[in-house]
Each structure stands twice: as structure tokens, then as C-alpha cells.
Amino acid sequence: MQGRFPTGVDRVSLEYVKHFGSCSSGLIRYAGQWLELSRRDSEQLFEALLAPNEAFNYLVKQAVVRSILKGVIHRGRASRILFHTGHSGLEKPNYVPRLQKSGLKPFFFVHDLIPITHPEYCRPGEALRHKVRVDTMLSSGHGIIANSAATLAELNAYVELNCLPSVPAVVALLAPARLPLPSVNLPLNKPYFVMLGTIEPRKNHWIILHLWRQLIESLGDEAPRLVIIGQRGWECENVVDLLDRCDALRGFVIEQSRCTDTQLSTWLHHAQALLFPSFAEGYGMPLVEALSVGLPVIVNDLPAFREIAGDIPEYVEALDGVGWKALILAYAQSAHPKRVAQLERLEHFIVPTWDAHFEQVERLLADVND
Secondary structure: OOOOOOOOHHHHHHHHHHHHHOOOOOOEEEOOOOEEEOOOHHHHHHHHHHHHOOHHHHHHHHHHHHHHHHOOOOOOOOOOOOEOOOOOOOOOOOOHHHOOOOOOOOEEEEEHHHHHHOOOOOOOHHHHHHHHHHHHHHHOOEEEEEEOHHHHHHHHHHHHHHHOOOOOOEEEOOOOOOOOOOOOOOOOOEEEEEEEEEEHHHHHHOHHHHHHHHHHHHHHHHEEEEEEEEOOOOOHHHHHHHHOOOOOHOOEEEEEEOOOOOHHHHHHHHHHHHHHHHOOOOOOOOHHHHOOOOEEEEOOOHHHHHHHOOOOOOEOOOOOOHHHHHHHHHHOOOOOOHHHHHHHOOOOOOOOOOHHHHHHHHHHHHHHHO
């Protein structure tokens, strides 16, 4: 409704709309109420979510008004499932009472436990809010879907540490976005690298920007370019200061805060490599998106990355500035042996699919309902 491009969590939710929408009703949490949309309003809203247009806000408002006039969520229907595919709202005091009154059987999607395991990279108070969200999932959930075995392992460790009940769970890897064909025209006439994702502390843009300043000082105009694709997030003032006020980076670092799927496809297709020095990830969609289009990646050595990509990427510790610099210089050369070797390994990458994802979800539903 605010005209923002979808985040990674949003894209997952949209895939659930696409897969289950034909047999589902939409549920809107609005002004403290839970409003179930009619099948007709649900179909219209699902269609509009998957292909937004100028009438989207009007559709939402009209659907809400009709739902309010009709009354809140229907009760008494057997075996109705609620998919809660994001984390938002789970920390609200009225969430569990509303859920209990609804009679719905909730299945929750756990994207990560980063606010709990790495609170230093999140907003103040986010650790406590996320703890409430996770506790809500564990106390109320009929099933949990995790995006990786690494995320599920962290959830199980949290359960054990806090002596909480376990919930039936499944790991279902996420498929990359279905990107359109890239433009054949080079977006830049110099070799360039891509960083993809919201600008926030844990993504570690800071170290890469300082390395780029060093590259510019030593190589001048021969330094490769850096394309940062993603919206500015929170508590990233040091990165924003470099982007806005560092004269040395001008012309060498290109920020793309709004990027269509066609533009993203083109940027990835012609890049030298994706740089992903993130300190913590529950999954790592940029990694999957890059590998799925045949783009080499240089990443921090995280469990989720190893799980998804095995030995394909070039791994380097997040704070190893010397290692990052050496690999960037190597991968700036298209025919460098390291880059060629990763391209050969890339041929064996198995791209996760949404069909495989929902097979796991359906299996969980069947197991829980037996």
C-alpha cells in the first residue's frame, strides 16, 4: 500500500498466496480486529498482490469495509489452517487471544532468529519482541516451516535452552525469484560487483565500502565498480555517510535503492560476482538468486550458505579485509583461474524450487493432520 518493492519475506508470502490462494480466504489484521475477507474479495486481493496496480489501495479499503459490515472472522469451521508467513504481529498482546477465538490451526514460518542470536545488529528492543514472536509460535503453532536446517537448528537450540515445548517442523528451502531475461546491453562499461539486500548493520556494507576506497586509491579509474542494490534500512548511518559524503567513492559506487526485476536480472547477469559479507543470515536469498543465474559469489562462511551452496562459493570471513580485497581483485578479471574454477563448480548447483518447497509443506500438513 506504500508503493515499496517486496522484501525477501514479502516474496515468500507472495509465493504462498500464489500456491494456496485458490482455496484460501484472506485475513487482514486491522485496528485490533481480525477481518476475514469473502472469497470474492480474497480472489481480487490475491490477484492484486501478485500484480499490483493503481487500484490496489482502493481494493484493500473496500474489502475491509465490506468485512467490517459482515463481521469478524468466521467461527466453527473444522480444520481451517492459518498460514502466518512473516514475523509481524506475533508480538502483539492480543494475537494469541484472537487466535484462540478464531479456531484456526496456525502454521508459522520462521525466517531467522537473528534478533535473539545477534541483537547487536537489530533495533533496540527487537530481541525481546522477537523472543515473544518465537514463544508465540512455539506455544500456539500446529507446525513450523523453517527456511533452512541452520534456522531450524537455532530454533531447536532456543527450545532446549528455554525448556519450551517443541512443535512439528519441516525445512523447506526457498526458490529464487523468477527473474525476466536480462538486457543484452551492458549496464556499465567497466567490470563491476553487486551487493544485494537491504542496507543494515549485519549486511556488512561498511567493510566493502572501505575496501573500495582502497581500490580506488591504488588503481584509480581502473578500479572495478560496485553496485549496491537495496533500500536503506535502520541504524546504518556510517554506511550512509560513506555513500552520501565520501567524494572518493563517487562514480565508483552506484546505489540502486529501487530496482525492477528486469533491472536486477541485468545487473546480476553482467556482474563479475556477488559480494555477500553478511554477519548473520537465516537463509540468504541473494546467494541463491546469484547462483541460479550463473553468477559467482564471494561470501562469509555461514552455516546456511554451506547448506545451500556447498563448496561452490568462494568463502572468506566477514572481517578478513585482506582476503576480500584479494578475491575482488582476482574476480575483477573474467578469466582469472579462481573465477573460472567457480564457474565450473556452478554448473553443479541445484536450484531450489517452489514445487519442492511446497511438497515439504504439504507433507507437514499431512503429518500434523493425521
